[in-house]
Amino acid sequence: SRASKPKTRSGCKTCKIRRVKCDEAKPTCIRCSKFGVKCDGYEIPTAAPTSLPSIRIILPRGQLHFQPIVYQPAITVFQDQQERKYFQYFREGIAPHLAGSFESDLWSHLVLQACERDDSIRHAIVAIAAL
Numbered sequence: 001s002r003a004s005k006p007k008t009r010s011g012c013k014t015c016k017i018r019r020v021k022c023d024e025a026k027p028t029c030i031r032c033s034k035f036g037v038k039c040d041g042y043e044i045p046t047a048a049p050t051s052l053p054s055i056r057i058i059l060p061r062g063q064l065h066f067q068p069i070v071y072q073p074a075i076t077v078f079q080d081q082q083e084r085k086y087f088q089y090f091r092e093g094i095a096p097h098l099a100g101s102f103e104s105d106l107w108s109h110l111v112l113q114a115c116e117r118d119d120s121i122r123h124a125i126v127a128i129a130a131l
Contacts, residue, residue: 012039013042014040017040083126091112
């Protein structure tokens, strides 16, 4: 019995279609050039999606027309008063214009909520507002 080798998923597109083992030589594999077929190259690996923290939308109770409450994070989220001012400027002066012609809570609500859970999002918001 021969020693088995682990299967790879990184062979060239042509060998995958033909369902044959690819030697994975680059820029063209030896198997394709040996058999005189065009090697269609390799797929670019994509990064695995990262999970985002769950975001909860705050809506007022008992209203039929859902209008999100303006989100105001806890004061302890900010490192100093200047950072808080930049956040407020982003919320009031920048976020309403980022959605463009689409009605979207992404910039004016969801991203603002996410800043409380994720420092990198908060830092990005503050950096954009500081420009």
